[in-house]
Amino acid sequence: MAMIEVHNLTKYFGQVLAVDHVNFSVDKGEIVGFLGPNGAGKTTTMRILTTYLSASSGSATVAGYDVMRQSREVRQHLGYLPEQVPLYNEMRVEEYLHFRARLKQVDRRLRTKRVEYVLERCRILPVRRRLIGTLSRGYRQRVGLADALVHDPPILILDEPTSGLDPAQQQETLNLIRELGQDHTVLLSTHILPEVEEVCQRVIIINQGRIALQDRLSHLQRDSHIVLEVKAPAEEARRLLQSIDGVRTVRVVPAEDGADGISGFHIETVDNHDLRLAIAERLLHQRWPIRRLDLRRRSLRDLFIQVTAGRALHHAA
Amino acid sequence: MTQLATQSTSIRNRQDEELYGPSRIEDQPPQVARTVGVFGLFVLLASAVMAGWNAIRSTFGGESSQLPFFGQGWISFWTISGLAMLYFHAAFDRAREIRRGYMVLSWLALIAGGLGGLFWVLYGYWGTAAALVITILVGLMALALTACPWVLSAPVQSELAGLNEKDHPQEAPRATVSNSTNGPGFDSAVPVSSWKRIGLFLARWNSLIGTDVAVTRVTFAAAVLIALAITFSAILTTRFQWDMLPLVALATLVAGTTFLVTAAKHEFDVTWRQAGAYVLGLGHTIASAALLALMVRDLVVTSDSGLVTPVGLLAGLLGLLFFLAQVNLSGTDDDLSYYSAVVGLVLLGTLVAGLAVIRSALPPLSLYLSETWRPSPYFIPNGLLLLILATIQIITGLVTVSNNQMVAIFRRELLAYFYTPAAYLVLAALAILAAFQYLVWMSILLAAANNFQFREVFLEPIIRWYFYQILPVFALLAIPPFITMRLFSEEKRTGTLEVLLVAPVSETTVVLGKFLGAWAFFLVAWGIWFVFPLIFRFLMGQPFDYRPLLSFYVGTGFMAISFIAIGVFFSALTENQVIAAVLAYAGIFAMFFPQLLHWIFTSLRGSTGEWIANVIKEIAILEQYNNFLEGRMYLQHLLYHASIAVLFLFLTVRILEARKWK
Numbered sequence: 001m002a003m004i005e006v007h008n009l010t011k012y013f014g015q016v017l018a019v020d021h022v023n024f025s026v027d028k029g030e031i032v033g034f035l036g037p038n039g040a041g042k043t044t045t046m047r048i049l050t051t052y053l054s055a056s057s058g059s060a061t062v063a064g065y066d067v068m069r070q071s072r073e074v075r076q077h078l079g080y081l082p083e084q085v086p087l088y089n090e091m092r093v094e095e096y097l098h099f100r101a102r103l104k105q106v107d108r109r110l111r112t113k114r115v116e117y118v119l120e121r122c123r124i125l126p127v128r129r130r131l132i133g134t135l136s137r138g139y140r141q142r143v144g145l146a147d148a149l150v151h152d153p154p155i156l157i158l159d160e161p162t163s164g165l166d167p168a169q170q171q172e173t174l175n176l177i178r179e180l181g182q183d184h185t186v187l188l189s190t191h192i193l194p195e196v197e198e199v200c201q202r203v204i205i206i207n208q209g210r211i212a213l214q215d216r217l218s219h220l221q222r223d224s225h226i227v228l229e230v231k232a233p234a235e236e237a238r239r240l241l242q243s244i245d246g247v248r249t250v251r252v253v254p255a256e257d258g259a260d261g262i263s264g265f266h267i268e269t270v271d272n273h274d275l276r277l278a279i280a281e282r283l284l285h286q287r288w289p290i291r292r293l294d295l296r297r298r299s300l301r302d303l304f305i306q307v308t309a310g311r312a313l314h315h316a317a
Numbered sequence: 318m319t320q321l322a323t324q325s326t327s328i329r330n331r332q333d334e335e336l337y338g339p340s341r342i343e344d345q346p347p348q349v350a351r352t353v354g355v356f357g358l359f360v361l362l363a364s365a366v367m368a369g370w371n372a373i374r375s376t377f378g379g380e381s382s383q384l385p386f387f388g389q390g391w392i393s394f395w396t397i398s399g400l401a402m403l404y405f406h407a408a409f410d411r412a413r414e415i416r417r418g419y420m421v422l423s424w425l426a427l428i429a430g431g432l433g434g435l436f437w438v439l440y441g442y443w444g445t446a447a448a449l450v451i452t453i454l455v456g457l458m459a460l461a462l463t464a465c466p467w468v469l470s471a472p473v474q475s476e477l478a479g480l481n482e483k484d485h486p487q488e489a490p491r492a493t494v495s496n497s498t499n500g501p502g503f504d505s506a507v508p509v510s511s512w513k514r515i516g517l518f519l520a521r522w523n524s525l526i527g528t529d530v531a532v533t534r535v536t537f538a539a540a541v542l543i544a545l546a547i548t549f550s551a552i553l554t555t556r557f558q559w560d561m562l563p564l565v566a567l568a569t570l571v572a573g574t575t576f577l578v579t580a581a582k583h584e585f586d587v588t589w590r591q592a593g594a595y596v597l598g599l600g601h602t603i604a605s606a607a608l609l610a611l612m613v614r615d616l617v618v619t620s621d622s623g624l625v626t627p628v629g630l631l632a633g634l635l636g637l638l639f640f641l642a643q644v645n646l647s648g649t650d651d652d653l654s655y656y657s658a659v660v661g662l663v664l665l666g667t668l669v670a671g672l673a674v675i676r677s678a679l680p681p682l683s684l685y686l687s688e689t690w691r692p693s694p695y696f697i698p699n700g701l702l703l704l705i706l707a708t709i710q711i712i713t714g715l716v717t718v719s720n721n722q723m724v725a726i727f728r729r730e731l732l733a734y735f736y737t738p739a740a741y742l743v744l745a746a747l748a749i750l751a752a753f754q755y756l757v758w759m760s761i762l763l764a765a766a767n768n769f770q771f772r773e774v775f776l777e778p779i780i781r782w783y784f785y786q787i788l789p790v791f792a793l794l795a796i797p798p799f800i801t802m803r804l805f806s807e808e809k810r811t812g813t814l815e816v817l818l819v820a821p822v823s824e825t826t827v828v829l830g831k832f833l834g835a836w837a838f839f840l841v842a843w844g845i846w847f848v849f850p851l852i853f854r855f856l857m858g859q860p861f862d863y864r865p866l867l868s869f870y871v872g873t874g875f876m877a878i879s880f881i882a883i884g885v886f887f888s889a890l891t892e893n894q895v896i897a898a899v900l901a902y903a904g905i906f907a908m909f910f911p912q913l914l915h916w917i918f919t920s921l922r923g924s925t926g927e928w929i930a931n932v933i934k935e936i937a938i939l940e941q942y943n944n945f946l947e948g949r950m951y952l953q954h955l956l957y958h959a960s961i962a963v964l965f966l967f968l969t970v971r972i973l974e975a976r977k978w979k
Contacts, residue, residue: 013979014979047815050819051819052815052818052819052976052977053976053977053979054977054978072821072823073821075819075820075821075822076821080816080819082812082815082816082819084812086811086812086813086814086815086816087813087816088729088733088813089811090733090736090737091729091733091736092582098648098650099725099729100820102720102722102725103722103725103726103817103820103822104820104821105720105722105821108649108650108655108720109652111650112648112650112651115650129584129585147816
């Protein structure tokens with residue numbers, strides 16, 4: 001069941017097209033990474049989903065409610081953590097969460113329990129009586145997350161939840177998000193790619209307001225090629241490699257340090273089969289010494305750069 | 318040794334750090350608040366000296382003494398100013414010793430005030446005096462006990478031992494023999510005379526101040542208490558000031574409550590907070606019981622006009638204060654606090670209203686019921702005042718327990734004023750303006766009283782000479798932008814508006830909640846102007862027509878809704894508070910413009926009487942102001958402001974919605 005469904009969503013700010021006919025959906029229980037360079041339209045899309053902004057055209061539903069017509073129900077069903085984590089600095093953590101719980105209409109009898117639960121879940125029990133203004137960035141982030149969770153929403157929309165945190169805090173936040181993913185649907189935007197690889201099951205890459213790519217992470221990572229460096233005449237070796245069963249393309253690339261007599265190859269195989277053993281066998285048969293034989297999965301980083309840069313080039317042309 | 322001392326202090330601090338969590342931004346020490354606090358302490362000491370001098374003078378010199386005398390008003394003024402400064406300090410200094418010190422102080426004040434009131438009821442004035450002095454002395458001892466753990470903590474002990482060696486080489490060997498578990502070294506084995514001991518102790522204490530923060534703070538707290546003790550006992554033992562006693566007890570209770578709430582707000586330790594809440598809950602129960610007992614008494618004994626004013630009314634108000642303070646500490650989310658709020662305010666208010674109505678209905682009913690039984694009239698003023706009290710109780714109760722979103726925003730906005738110094742500044746400024754205006758008013762009245770020819774000009778309402786002046790008008794026009802400027806612009810600037818509007822809450826709710834919060838704060842602040850005439854009327858016993866005060870308060874309250882709505886609107890327009898305030902002043906000036914036109918029209922005699930001149934007269938602010946002040950409240954004036962408010966609040970909602978379509 002799709003918890004978030006976006007259909008042809010478009011948003012203009014005056015003449016500027018910020019989001020351009022975006023389509024995607026997020027299923028129940030998924031953790032989806034929403035990627036893109038700065039200014040790609042991530043925050044705008046999220047703000048439309050939270051009903052803070054309205055779309056110029058297109059439609060979106062959150063938890064089955066239309067963001068335009070049933071905005072209140074939408075907001076009742078989602079927890080939102082904005083990028084800068086704006087909080088009332090003059091309030092105490094506990095007071096703030098109670099206020100937010102009241103505002104989000106958490107039943108009075110559950111309120112204390114919910115607040116205690118999110119205090120513990122987000123590990124902010126030690127700072128519950130502190131003024132929010134005196135908290136460090138990491139704690140603020142957690143208070144913001146606690147606020148997003150306090151009315152027990154099925155959907156969480158987190159806008160760059162790890163920006164501005166130190167590596168330890170980033171790790172901690174990611175662990176928390178992974179835990180939350182067990183019983184919430186999470187849409188999380190970021191431009192820090194290793195994070196996505198760590199927690200997300202699916203990625204949506206948006207660039208210049210358009211969806212550039214969306215797929216399951218496991219699909220994307222299956223894409224791989226073999227890197228080979230061998231001391232052999234390049235053309236002869238290429239012909240040999242080409243003749244191996246299952247090899248699709250062989251591309252000659254310069255060897256890494258340009259050493260004499262060493263040729264480098266990128267080999268793509270049919271269905272991404274791992275042919276390293278077969279290749280090694282054939283090369284050994286020719287008594288060509290192998291310097292390197294590697295299976296390289298395509299990293300999200302390569303993909304991201306490829307997708308976003310390709311798009312930019314396309315636009316320039 | 319000194320090194321050791323600082324080391325163990327830092328260990329203590331480090332434990333604090335762990336309590337607060339790993340990545341903690343160090344709070345800036347509240348230097349301003351501390352300076353104000355120390356200044357307040359000096360002011361308090363000064364007033365204590367004045368009161369003490371008065372006591373000495375009247376004890377030894379009697380009334381005929383030629384020695385100078387400090388006016389009671391001055392002493393009260395300095396005491397209250399000193400307390401206000403201390404309160405400011407208490408509100409912004411979160412250090413542990415400070416908040417605990419203030420908490421102990423507030424408990425003592427509550428005990429002293431409570432016992433004082435009790436003894437006053439039971440034994441009259443001397444009993445009060447004795448009780449207050451005794452409780453304050455007991456309190457001092459309590460404070461000394463509270464201070465003990467800090468004073469006798471390891472660093473201080475070693476500091477004492479170190480001083481011993483440095484300052485008194487001859488005594489050192491004997492002093493260090495004593496076991497440190499027996500307390501400071503000089504206590505047990507040193508055979509020195511007691512005078513010498515005191516001298517030694519003072520010398521050590523003096524050298525400790527400044528080396529250990531805790532000792533400094535305890536000294537500070539002790540000085541505060543001593544000053545208060547001297548002031549109170551001096552005021553109470555001075556002859557001819559006995560009338561002040563219940564007032565002093567009341568003031569002590571109010572001061573104790575405010576200090577308690579502030580101190581408990583800063584408290585991390587649940588036990589201390591709960592203790593504070595229980596003390597306040599007890600206070601609320603006692604006060605409400607007193608109110609109800611007096612009401613029942615009035616219902617049973619119908620031959621007199623009733624005892625419920627002023628003691629019962631004050632008890633009711635005090636109970637309300639205690640209760641609000643307690644709610645502030647413990648919230649209303651768990652069942653116990655929720656139902657106690659329902660019972661303690663909503664049901665109590667209903668009960669008070671019911672009893673007041675029944676007792677007020679007796680005199681007219683008795684005409685039908687009996688030939689001889691004639692209860693004395695009750696409704697004016699007792700029944701009416703009780704009904705007002707009951708209404709306040711019920712409304713506060715509902716606001717407290719309500720789960721409504723608008724009420725939640727209203728409460729946050731109202732409390733937010735008190736989180737920052739701005740609110741205290743507004744209140745203090747208004748208090749000073751009002752005090753000044755009161756002095757001017759007094760001088761006008763005195764001049765009139767001394768000048769026979771001038772006297773005939775003085776028609777009721779004489780409060781006209783207090784309110785129809787530049788300062789009150791200026792305050793009425795100047796406060797609203799000050800209150801409203803931060804409402805939306807601050808949220809826009811910090812981005813919290815996004816978080817607020819992404820909660821399942823409509824824009825209308827947000828705007829109304831914030832508007833009501835600002836208005837409630839305005840009503841509180843504006844109420845300061847009415848304190849002085851009320852004191853003049855009820856405490857000094859000067860009879861004048863006080864009823865115009867009611868219509869004036871209601872009327873100016875209505876005026877403020879349009880001013881505040883304009884301020885809310887401009888606050889939603891910009892994220893810069895200063896620009897918001899300036900625009901709001903421009904808006905209020907625009908509302909004042911018809912007044913200028915009216916002045917021009919009236920100066921050109923010929924054009925008055927035309928319909929346009931009449932319209933302008935109706936919407937001229939000062940004409941309306943004058944009408945309210947003279948007890949005339951016209952519906953068109955109220956509707957004028959209400960409709961302007963509705964228009965601007967509607968526009969504010971539209972502006973908030975417009976963000977979606979940018």
